[in-house]
Amino acid sequence: MTSTFEAPYSIRTSKAAGSGMLSTALTQLDEAFQRLTLDEGLRSIIRQSERELTVAVPIRRDDGTVSVFTGFRVQHSSARGPCKGGIRFHPVVDLDEVRALALLMTLKCAVVNLPYGGAKGGISVDPAGLSEYELERLTRRYAAMIMPILGGKRDIPAPDVNTNPRVMAWFMDTVSMIEGQLSPEIITGKPLELGGSQGRVEATGRGTAVATVEMLRRLGRDPKEMRVAVQGYGNVGFYLAEILEREYGCHIVAVSDVSGGWYNPNGLSLSAINDYLAHYPGSFLSSYASNGHMDRVSNQELLALDVDVLIPAAIENQITALNAEQIQSGIIVEGANGPTNFEADAILRERGVHVVPDILANAGGVIVSYLEWVQDLQWFFWEVGEVRLRLHDVMQRAFEEVWSLSEREQIDLRSAAYMLAVQRVGEAIEARGIFP
Numbered sequence: 001m002t003s004t005f006e007a008p009y010s011i012r013t014s015k016a017a018g019s020g021m022l023s024t025a026l027t028q029l030d031e032a033f034q035r036l037t038l039d040e041g042l043r044s045i046i047r048q049s050e051r052e053l054t055v056a057v058p059i060r061r062d063d064g065t066v067s068v069f070t071g072f073r074v075q076h077s078s079a080r081g082p083c084k085g086g087i088r089f090h091p092v093v094d095l096d097e098v099r100a101l102a103l104l105m106t107l108k109c110a111v112v113n114l115p116y117g118g119a120k121g122g123i124s125v126d127p128a129g130l131s132e133y134e135l136e137r138l139t140r141r142y143a144a145m146i147m148p149i150l151g152g153k154r155d156i157p158a159p160d161v162n163t164n165p166r167v168m169a170w171f172m173d174t175v176s177m178i179e180g181q182l183s184p185e186i187i188t189g190k191p192l193e194l195g196g197s198q199g200r201v202e203a204t205g206r207g208t209a210v211a212t213v214e215m216l217r218r219l220g221r222d223p224k225e226m227r228v229a230v231q232g233y234g235n236v237g238f239y240l241a242e243i244l245e246r247e248y249g250c251h252i253v254a255v256s257d258v259s260g261g262w263y264n265p266n267g268l269s270l271s272a273i274n275d276y277l278a279h280y281p282g283s284f285l286s287s288y289a290s291n292g293h294m295d296r297v298s299n300q301e302l303l304a305l306d307v308d309v310l311i312p313a314a315i316e317n318q319i320t321a322l323n324a325e326q327i328q329s330g331i332i333v334e335g336a337n338g339p340t341n342f343e344a345d346a347i348l349r350e351r352g353v354h355v356v357p358d359i360l361a362n363a364g365g366v367i368v369s370y371l372e373w374v375q376d377l378q379w380f381f382w383e384v385g386e387v388r389l390r391l392h393d394v395m396q397r398a399f400e401e402v403w404s405l406s407e408r409e410q411i412d413l414r415s416a417a418y419m420l421a422v423q424r425v426g427e428a429i430e431a432r433g434i435f436p
């Protein structure tokens with residue numbers, strides 16, 4: 001694979017993406033409020049983050065100079081349990097993006113019924129411009145600066161775009177050194193030897209594969225006849241493609257990363273591509289020397305291919321009003337967070353495209369994060385088979401709940417997922433009451 005990161009980090013997105021994503025999420029939230037005829041007070045609580053922290057993170061560079069990066073941790077809601085959500089290192093991270101992603105985490109945890117609220121964190125940085133030691137110092141200083149609001153019962157971070165088990169290990173070590181005790185439950189997505197869970201690295205991809213197959217089953221389509229295109233070949237897309245092909249018999253006809261990708265209408269030879277990437281760690285798909293049986297595609301071209309299932313599994317704002325009309329696939333499964341903006345969503349709905357929304361489709365990561373946290377709290381660890389089984393059960397149940405609500409209300413899956421999630425969050429807020 002291209003890297004051990006959760007998604008290739010710079011399939012283009014603009015600096016204004018954060019506010020666009022926030023307004024998309026809030027508009028979808030407002031629609032759910034309307035459908036549920038939710039009380040005005042509850043609406044105002046759910047529309048805002050509970051707590052937002054901005055930090056200026058200084059690090060000493062390898063050449064002795066000092067650079068300061070801006071970091072964030074936003075806790076959207078702790079109504080249903082400790083706040084939960086990843087940390088991303090990316091140049092376009094800003095407060096609005098982190099707010100939107102924290103809100104999505106609240107809804108994601110609620111829709112799959114985990115006892116968690118939602119949070120997100122990030123640093124506005126291009127990690128490719130840092131050495132390994134600089135990245136470690138940045139992670140450790142950021143961890144120390146947001147630590148006052150974290151905790152196994154308060155807020156538990158995890159990997160996200162451009163962060164991985166190694167970053168989680170530095171994070172946990174920093175908190176444990178400052179606290180003077182080992183605190184594995186402070187963060188999930190850790191390496192196995194530090195209290196990580198079997199099956200966590202593949203979890204988001206596996207969950208997205210389960211969501212894809214559940215969707216196909218509802219539409220009476222045979223996975224073995226499906227041509228699937230996957231945008232993003234990081235920790236989500238890489239495992240997702242492999243699982244869909246090997247376990248469900250789908251034909252993966254296109255994959256891409258930040259450098260573009262490859263297309264063969266009869267199916268790619270994933271094992272050859274993966275062997276190449278394993279042999280040249282850190283390399284990109286574009287440097288793979290095809291034997292002539294595949295065509296190069298750009299990320300934009302991949303989205304418009306004639307396929308049965310399209311899975312955007314990279315980053316936000318990939319499907320917009322500019323390209324929604326060109327999409328030929330009848331099914332979109334959102335492996336990434338926020339890949340479809342509000343205007344595109346309306347166009348796709350109008351065109352009858354089935355969209356399995358991010359807060360359901362990519363919940364596998366946080367589901368196995370939850371299983372990791374439970375194992376850490378018990379200091380008792382499970383085999384990979386048990387983790388996969390539990391992930392599968394949680395995904396299947398959540399899909400069924402969202403699907404039947406969408407049938408009952410005659411609404412699309414995103415609206416149903418939002419409705420279910422908002423209802424659960426609203427009930428928790430009401431049951432707890434307003435302190436004092």
Ligand code: GLU
Nearest residue numbers: 085086158160365366369
């Ligand atoms: N970053 C992942 C997500 O967006 C996982 C979050 C977690 O495990 O807490 O869902």
